[in-house]
Structures are given as structure tokens and as C-alpha cells.
Amino acid sequence: MMHSYEIIQNGASRSFPTVDDSKGDDPKGDEFLTNTSGSGDILIYLGDVPQLQPDDTDRTVLIELDLECLGVHTGEASGTEGSDVLGFARYRNGNDAPGRLIELVRQPQSSEAAITAARQMFEAAGFDVVVALDRPGRIIDRLVRPQYNAAMRFLDDGLASAEAMDMTSRMGLGYPDGLIERTQRGDLERHYDISKAIYDMTGLAEYAPSRMSCVAKQRKAE
């Protein structure tokens, strides 16, 4: 089923930043923004999200998320929350350009019809779509940030050189790039922000930002 969508943007969007052709950015972001109908059965908020109005819930509403949970915008009800309002984020490795993946964020009682509509809309625009429960880090950052923190701690502890660790990632684990180079390319300061946000919400030690990222954060602040 084809869906039309309206976009309300307030400030910069992390999922759909201005495409820089010189950097080889994926043009799908621009296409998605220009293909909006001005109205439609799906309403998308990009950037800063205003306080939701009751009328908005008449149709599927998608809220672009950054580091926060969807519940920040919708409220929660002891695990029974859920409506036609969903969250989403286009995955980026830190501050790298976003790719094809859309993480669609649901709550326990989210409307299945809304999830289906949102999935169909993004897939029709050429994106890969996965559905994640409304938890810190969604799928990828939840899984990779502890790994990146551990890799940086291993480096600090002298387990191996950064080159050896990255080579092991590529040649032993089959990853397209090394854990250290990937974290640095995505910006250590952004790694700090993501890890800190998840750590604050979970209290789990593996999300405590690595020393290297703390240094990067402090240097940016100076």
C-alpha cells in the first residue's frame, strides 16, 4: 500500500541532514524530503518536536528521535503505553552520514497498523526498516557502544595496538572496518554522548563512556 506523508521540520534533522554530494552522501535523504505531499496519512516530525496535540493522533505520527526514548514525547504507562505515535531514527555511525537503515521505535501497545504503515512508507522510499522496542540505544547503539567502549579500554590497557585491533576486526571478525577506526571516524565526542545517554538510562557499566571519549568530549568543551 502506498502512503503519503507530511513533514513538519523544526531545526536540523539527524536522519535527513542536508545531503553533501561531495562527500558521497546517500541521496535518498533528499528524495525522501522532496517527495512529501504536504498532507497525507502519516505525519513526520523532524528535528525538535513540539508538544504533541491530541489531533495529531488521528493518523500515524512519526517522531524523529535522537538519544531520547519515545516515551519522553508520548508519556508512559507502566509498560502498557502505545498508540499511533511511533519513533524512528535513521542509523548513523556517530556523526558519519546516515545510511539506508531506519530503526522504527514502538511501545508495548503501539498500533500494529501504524507500524505497518510506517514500514511500508520507508521501504517504498528505499530504506531498510527494523522495529525496535522503545529502549535506550534502540538496536545498533545498544549493541555496539559497549563493544566500542571495551575496544578503547583494551587499547588503554595495552592489549594490542589500534592497528592490530582493527585488523582483527576486519580479518578475524569480517567487519568492514575496525572498531577503533569506526569509533574515531564517527567522532569520539558523539560516542561519548550516545554512551552517556544510554548509561544514564540503564546504569550499566558497559555504557560508561571510555576514557578516550571523555578526553575528546572535554577537549571539545574547552
Next chain:
Amino acid sequence: MTSNIKKIAVCGAGGTMGAGIAIVAARAGIETICYDMAAPGLERARAQAGSFFTKSVERGKMSEEDRTATLARMTDTTDLNDLADVDMVIEAVFEDLQTKRDLFTALNKVCDEKTIFASNTSTLSITEIASGCGREDRVVGLHFCLPAQMMKLVEASQGMNTAPKVFQAAWDWAVQVGQVPVETQDRPGFILNAVLVPFNNDVIRAVEAGIATPGDIDKAIKSGLGYKMGPCELLDLIGLDTQVRLCEAFYPVTLDPRASAPPLLRRMVAAGHLGRKSGKGFYDYATA
């Protein structure tokens, strides 16, 4: 780079890893003794090696003459005494500290005093494996990746008593046979498993917490990170019982909560959901 290691032995050559290491050595011109305690395993491994080299010939990577010569360089034995004159022994036996210690202690009585002992352990300490074997200065870690005949990476590590020259000799040999060694400290899991085992456990915990389906986790990792295989697919391939064993080797020496076997993993193993080999794991292979 030239190595003085011209003849090696692989202990546990009837297993998947050992058989792969033997292939790596033999195809690089190294005389290779394939040792295992039971002959049937060696026979299977030899058949697999023959099949592997046949495919190499078909793909133009090896001539028929080379295939014949390479197989001729591989000698099977179940008698440890046949390893007396090798330059290096690489053990790829069961991942158990006492088993490896006992093997090296026995080899110390059999092998020439200059023979290097290399362990293919993926989780155990090289220093602890070497301890008490009688030649602690000649024990190194050479951890190959599965399948060894396809994967170039080798994690090379020294124990606390390893002589630098011995480590260099093992390193040079690895380079000579076409592998790519990386140096790691003698720490649990070295680099590869220290990174992978906790990550895979995190994935299992995410499934258990209902964060996403295994299919969506795999899709996210492949699309978002560019991995060739999703972590649930990988776990099904390596076997969920293997993941439990890795956790049991890894957690007690690290006390890292991420390395402890998640409850879902233990339940799946108890239910016989071991992955591809049992027909069911995170995915159902019965209809595949």
C-alpha cells in the same frame, strides 16, 4: 621473511581447526605431521583436505602436481613419538587447560629441546598452558580463525616466560605460510573473543528483553554496519552450545558480566536449539 621452521606437527588434526591449520602449513611447503588420538578423525580430515585441494585445483589456485605434493607432505599418526623431530608443534586440542598442559608436558619428553610449542587456544592463558611443561620459554600462542585454511588472521601472543626469539620465530613462520599475525597480550580471549563473546551475549540479551526479533537484529547489523552476517545467524552457525562453552571459559577468568552466559542461551541449549547443527536456533532450519 624466512623461517627456520620446516617441519611441524598439528595436535588435534582430526578436528576442524586442527585440520585447517594442517592445510595452511602443508600448502605452504611445510612438512606436516597430523596427530590425533583416534585414526577415524584423521581419516576424515585427510578426506576433507583432499577435497579442499581438489577445489583449489578446479579454481586454478593450485596445479594437480601441487595437490599431490601437498597431500604427500601431510603424514597422519596416532603415536606421539612420531613428533620427536619437528621444529614446532601447534596444538588445537579440546579447549581445556589441563588437557593442553598434559599434552605439552608429554610432548616435552618426546620432542627435541628446540621444538617450539604453539597453542591455538582462543580463551586460555598462554602462560598458564605453558606452566610446568618443562619448556615455558618455548611456548607461544598462535590462534587461528575458523576456517583456518580460509582465514588469514592469526593472533600471536607471548606467555610471561616466552623467549622473544621464540616468539619471533613463530611470527616469522606464520608470515611465511601466508598468514597475517597480529600481536596481542596474553589476556583472556586475546582480541577476537574478548570482543566477540560479550557482543554475542549482548545480542542474546536483547532478544530476551524483546528489543527486537533476531531477524530485525540481523537486518539492522547488516544494513547499518555492513556486516556480512548478522549476529544471530553467526551464533546459529557456530552453535549455541559452543557459545556456552566460550562463556564458561571466559567468564570465570574475567568476571565480566557481559561474558556470562545469558539465561536465554542456556534455555535454548537445554531445549536442544543449538543452531544449524540441530536444525533450530534463532532460526528454524528444518524447512530450509
